[in-house]
Amino acid sequence: AQKVTQAQTExxxxxxxxxxxxxxxxxxxxxxxLFWYKQPxxxxxxxxxxxxxxxxxxxxxGRYSWNFQKSTSSFNFxxxxxxxxxxxxxxxxxxxxxxxxxxxxxxxxxxILP
Amino acid sequence: DTAVSQTPKxxxxxxxxxKSIKCEQxxxxxxxxxxxxxxxxxxxIMFSYNNKELIINETVPNRFSPKxxxxxxxxxxxxxxxxxxxxxxxxxxxxxxxRQGRTEAFFxxxxxxxxx
Numbered sequence: 001a002q003k004v005t006q007a008q009t010e011x012x013x014x015x016x017x018x019x020x021x022x023x024x025x026x027x028x029x030x031x032x033x034l035f036w037y038k039q040p041x042x043x044x045x046x047x048x049x050x051x052x053x054x055x056x057x058x059x060x061x062g063r064y065s066w067n068f069q070k071s072t073s074s075f076n077f078x079x080x081x082x083x084x085x086x087x088x089x090x091x092x093x094x095x096x097x098x099x100x101x102x103x104x105x106x107x108x109x110x111x112i113l114p
Numbered sequence: 115d116t117a118v119s120q121t122p123k124x125x126x127x128x129x130x131x132x133k134s135i136k137c138e139q140x141x142x143x144x145x146x147x148x149x150x151x152x153x154x155x156x157x158x159i160m161f162s163y164n165n166k167e168l169i170i171n172e173t174v175p176n177r178f179s180p181k182x183x184x185x186x187x188x189x190x191x192x193x194x195x196x197x198x199x200x201x202x203x204x205x206x207x208x209x210x211x212x213r214q215g216r217t218e219a220f221f222x223x224x225x226x227x228x229x230x
Contacts, residue, residue: 033217033218035218035219037221039155043202043223043224044221044223044224045204045206045221045224047218047219047220050216050217050218052217089155091157093219095208095217095218095219097211097217098211099169099170099211100145100162100164100169100170100208100210100211101159101162101170102147102159102206102208102219103159104149104156104157104158106154106155106156107155107156107157109155
């Protein structure tokens with residue numbers, strides 16, 4: 001079965017704090033892709049990052065960083081020095097290579113308080 | 115140039131009516147999707163098409179019928195609308211199965227459907 005779990009439903013932190021959003025996935029496939037999307041209050045879905053199953057390098061992009069660990073089936077997302085504009089719902093997603101099906105976790109609503 | 119565009123952005127209609135949402139992508143992608151996002155923000159896949167062929171149908175009621183006239187378009191027709199159909203519907207596209215490179219889905223801006 002294919003599944004994405006974001007256990008944190010809602011998180012609130014004060015501006016400038018660091019925050020980590022957790023994502024755990026389940027798949028039987030050996031080739032798959034993981035993504036993070038951001039949905040700000042305006043409603044659009046913004047792609048943030050892609051990681052494929054054979055590339056376990058972590059990535060840093062400005063204040064954002066991602067930690068992919070196949071051993072624990074996790075793909076966590078950290079925002080450093082959070083800002084109010086980071087307030088949004090964040091989704092982790094999983095895609096299988098063979099059928100293109102992309103499934104999403106239930107999302108984590110992040111509130112950055114000024 | 116908008117990569118994935120869907121119309122209309124807002125749709126308010128009465129129960130029992132039939133309505134359509136249109137989607138077009140200009141990215142040259144082979145796969146297109148419809149997702150439903152409910153009031154709790156859960157994003158659920160409904161359908162996917164690859165080169166006009168239905169690939170995924172996630173136990174969606176028969177009242178929902180997708181149509182893909184060509185690989186750049188995927189429309190969603192809904193018959194006999196019910197209150198529970200109220201949601202935001204997102205169209206998306208991606209490269210296609212077993213393709214390398216940018217495998218993520220690109221989303222349209224969403225259509226907020228309200229059934230009254």
